[in-house]
Amino acid sequence: MTGTREKTQQWHAQAADALAAELGVELATGLSAAEVAARTVKFGPNALREKPPRPRWRMFADQFADFMILVLLVAAVLSGLMGDAKDAAAIIVIVVLNAGIGFVQELRAAKAMAALKKMAGSRAQVRREGQSLDVPAEEIVPGDVLLLEAGDVVAADLRLIEVAQLKLDESLLTGEAVPSEKTAAALTAGKLPLGDQRNIAFKGTIVSYGRGVGIVVATGMQTELGKIAGILDAAVEPATPLQKRLAVFGRWLLIATLAICAAFFVICLLRGQPLVLMLMTAVSLTVAAIPEALPAVVSISLALGARRMVQQHVLVRRLPAVETLGSVTYICSDKTGTLTENRMRMVVLHATRPLRFDAEPPPEIPASEPWPSLMRALALSNDATRNEDGTVSGDPTEVALFKAAFDAGFAKAELEKAAERVFELPFDSDRKRMSTVHRHDSGFIAYTKGAPESVLPLCRAALGEQGEASFDDKAMLSTAEGMAAEGLRVLAVAQRHWTAQPHKDEQGIEAELVFLGLIGLIDPARPEAQSAIALCRSAGIRAVMITGDHPATACAVARQLGMQGEAVLSGPQLTAMNDEDFAARVADIEVYARVDPAQKIRIVEALQKRGEFVAMTGDGVNDAPALKRADIGIAMGKGGTDVAREASSLILLDDNFATIVQAVREGRRIFDNIRKFIRYAMTGNSAEIWTLFLAPLLGLPIPLLPIHLLWVNLITDGLPGLALAVEPAERGLMQRPPRPPAENIFAHGLWQSILIVGLAVAALSLGVQAWAIETGSAHWQTMVFTVLTLSQLAMVLGMRSERASVFKAGLFSNRPLIGAVLISVALQMATLYVPALNTIFRTAPLSFAELAICLLLSALALFIVELEKLLRRRWPRSKRHSQRAA
Numbered sequence: 001m002t003g004t005r006e007k008t009q010q011w012h013a014q015a016a017d018a019l020a021a022e023l024g025v026e027l028a029t030g031l032s033a034a035e036v037a038a039r040t041v042k043f044g045p046n047a048l049r050e051k052p053p054r055p056r057w058r059m060f061a062d063q064f065a066d067f068m069i070l071v072l073l074v075a076a077v078l079s080g081l082m083g084d085a086k087d088a089a090a091i092i093v094i095v096v097l098n099a100g101i102g103f104v105q106e107l108r109a110a111k112a113m114a115a116l117k118k119m120a121g122s123r124a125q126v127r128r129e130g131q132s133l134d135v136p137a138e139e140i141v142p143g144d145v146l147l148l149e150a151g152d153v154v155a156a157d158l159r160l161i162e163v164a165q166l167k168l169d170e171s172l173l174t175g176e177a178v179p180s181e182k183t184a185a186a187l188t189a190g191k192l193p194l195g196d197q198r199n200i201a202f203k204g205t206i207v208s209y210g211r212g213v214g215i216v217v218a219t220g221m222q223t224e225l226g227k228i229a230g231i232l233d234a235a236v237e238p239a240t241p242l243q244k245r246l247a248v249f250g251r252w253l254l255i256a257t258l259a260i261c262a263a264f265f266v267i268c269l270l271r272g273q274p275l276v277l278m279l280m281t282a283v284s285l286t287v288a289a290i291p292e293a294l295p296a297v298v299s300i301s302l303a304l305g306a307r308r309m310v311q312q313h314v315l316v317r318r319l320p321a322v323e324t325l326g327s328v329t330y331i332c333s334d335k336t337g338t339l340t341e342n343r344m345r346m347v348v349l350h351a352t353r354p355l356r357f358d359a360e361p362p363p364e365i366p367a368s369e370p371w372p373s374l375m376r377a378l379a380l381s382n383d384a385t386r387n388e389d390g391t392v393s394g395d396p397t398e399v400a401l402f403k404a405a406f407d408a409g410f411a412k413a414e415l416e417k418a419a420e421r422v423f424e425l426p427f428d429s430d431r432k433r434m435s436t437v438h439r440h441d442s443g444f445i446a447y448t449k450g451a452p453e454s455v456l457p458l459c460r461a462a463l464g465e466q467g468e469a470s471f472d473d474k475a476m477l478s479t480a481e482g483m484a485a486e487g488l489r490v491l492a493v494a495q496r497h498w499t500a501q502p503h504k505d506e507q508g509i510e511a512e513l514v515f516l517g518l519i520g521l522i523d524p525a526r527p528e529a530q531s532a533i534a535l536c537r538s539a540g541i542r543a544v545m546i547t548g549d550h551p552a553t554a555c556a557v558a559r560q561l562g563m564q565g566e567a568v569l570s571g572p573q574l575t576a577m578n579d580e581d582f583a584a585r586v587a588d589i590e591v592y593a594r595v596d597p598a599q600k601i602r603i604v605e606a607l608q609k610r611g612e613f614v615a616m617t618g619d620g621v622n623d624a625p626a627l628k629r630a631d632i633g634i635a636m637g638k639g640g641t642d643v644a645r646e647a648s649s650l651i652l653l654d655d656n657f658a659t660i661v662q663a664v665r666e667g668r669r670i671f672d673n674i675r676k677f678i679r680y681a682m683t684g685n686s687a688e689i690w691t692l693f694l695a696p697l698l699g700l701p702i703p704l705l706p707i708h709l710l711w712v713n714l715i716t717d718g719l720p721g722l723a724l725a726v727e728p729a730e731r732g733l734m735q736r737p738p739r740p741p742a743e744n745i746f747a748h749g750l751w752q753s754i755l756i757v758g759l760a761v762a763a764l765s766l767g768v769q770a771w772a773i774e775t776g777s778a779h780w781q782t783m784v785f786t787v788l789t790l791s792q793l794a795m796v797l798g799m800r801s802e803r804a805s806v807f808k809a810g811l812f813s814n815r816p817l818i819g820a821v822l823i824s825v826a827l828q829m830a831t832l833y834v835p836a837l838n839t840i841f842r843t844a845p846l847s848f849a850e851l852a853i854c855l856l857l858s859a860l861a862l863f864i865v866e867l868e869k870l871l872r873r874r875w876p877r878s879k880r881h882s883q884r885a886a
């Protein structure tokens, strides 16, 4: 392959064989692994080039581009100029340590996000070494044979060599909104505009219908998309709603803090304190008051949460979903595969009489008509394939029918020898039926199968023992409904003979049919879905089933799952309703049956208008608009299409409803933990401000030096703060109602608690200061310093739960937190007892009695936190508040 550029113009004019020869590939088997490896080296990955991510040194340097840090650096320079080099050095060391912590956090978050992105990358079906494989789209090379089906995003530029009603949405490249029908035939030579290259499938376009096979002619930047896209900016994660809100809050806090510090500065100056010391103290106070770690803790909590969710089979595509999951009030879920196991099995056959297969031993299939014809229809009008190892793959409905026929001695492969398929009208969920046409000795035979109400009206007769007999489609429809009421998926099967090959058109083939029989398939409800639905109920979340199946089938399954099976609405009923009528009823409905995917968006919108926060699942091409519209769109990882994945925020790797509920729980936990960190960090800051601010008013000397404040902040927010992010879920997490999406993070009295508990802890430090000065201890400053640090470490233990007592929940259940607290205590002790640090921190080794007093007072902070929780539990602020506690 040389001169790709010039040749791309002409791929469309070549015959398939010539093309395969030129690209060095055998169409039937595809490339060999060795060939793929060689071409990967030659052509590189099949990806559009992105700007390289921020280098690490940049990430580290960016830690200093913070207003607070700059203020601190100025302070350091200032004290250096004033001749206090040691102070300056200490401040710089602390600033660098702080930046180091920030850097490590950011790096961890970035790594977690990169891993997620890789996992969410698109994949493609290729034929290599005679097998069909599912590979990451990046690994495709020119010459690969690619298989396309509805819902795929085309992974590279392909010259099509086989198409079955393949239609591509090329609007991305051509702006043309109507999908264009593709062909496999060679076109006339010459330069053609992209829109006219009808045998080429371009990278990035979407398969909206049908299927096809093509040879890759260009990858990555060589594709048409690559040429116009140029180099993409690496996708930057947009800030989540919480991050945005916190940024606004941060600005306000900064202003408020500056005001407080200015006031402090002025008051102290008036009291005759030295100017430089006061300036430095005011600066340190500002630094102490701002929770710098907050944005980092939020992003790391979200990123680590997303990583943890992968272990629970949920892949996060958009980070904001992690924090908003806790607000979900409605989960609208597909039935098949999500609420059920997607393991269909035929349990009833009904032709001239019913035969049940769920009993032992299974009945014999009678030798007289219509039974053999019915079984032949099941085997032949079937898209499942038998693999070499004897397993059967394909759509679960098709697989079930294949197996039923096979077990009864009707093997598809055998029958096809005498009845080769000439063409088909594929299944789609709008028509709810499919037909195949076969050539056999006396002419042609067409089989049609599908939903009873879509097939039975097309039948004019039924096949009986003596040949064609009269047929009552109404009676058969009510038989079908009876079967559906047992929770079975029911299909009707019919046939028609032709002497000459019929034209490939719907009206012609699917008319005047002869009815063969009904089939009832069971798809067991997932046992775990039942408990998940109960959990939803306790968590104030409504579970809603949306299915293409018959209402009776849907209701029966819904009841098995413990849902309200009576509240059902069918697609046709929904179509007949106007928006107002629907809005009036939407809150009562738990089951939607026979809906087509386009109606899902109406359901989402109606719920959202009522203020609900909706999670919605989907897997098909037509589901994409509803997935995008939902507050949280959830695509299926096993069965889902690329298009659905790209429209969604989460991908369910195991297609299981219970996993969605698990993800909601995880979302609630993460949000809780962020709130806990805010409570902890801000209460600590509030204690520091109170201490510094009140001391002069109480006639005490300034309790702490700037270096002390910086240190307290560094060690209390750093490790213990991070450890809060891994706090396990609180009991009762799924027994409270969802958090309103617009609710302020400081709701439920967080503000007040920060101020009051902070004041109480400040009282401890001020108390120790007053006492020490009173008793003439020279170590009063070291003692205040120690109490302020250790009391925050005691506080964090209590703040692990927002309402419940930690003495009940287990004081030591978060190991990383205990470790973090121990390390921090050790560091604090080092500042007291390591002589070199004594000079830097201006501390002195405390006597045993002094240390004991500090430890006792600090431990009191835990009890202050617990007391506040006790009071809140006793006297809830509002009804809503008490519900949260319930």
Ligand code: ATP
Binding pocket: 334, 335, 336, 337, 395, 397, 398, 427, 428, 429, 432, 433, 434, 449, 450, 451, 452, 489, 490, 491, 546, 547, 548, 549, 550
């Ligand atoms: P769910 O929403 O529960 O996943 P669905 O929307 O996927 O279900 P469809 O697959 O669209 O449901 O099926 C709708 C109806 O079409 C079925 O109830 C059945 O009657 C009919 N049907 C399904 N699969 C086939 C098939 N392979 N051949 C013929 N008819 C089918």
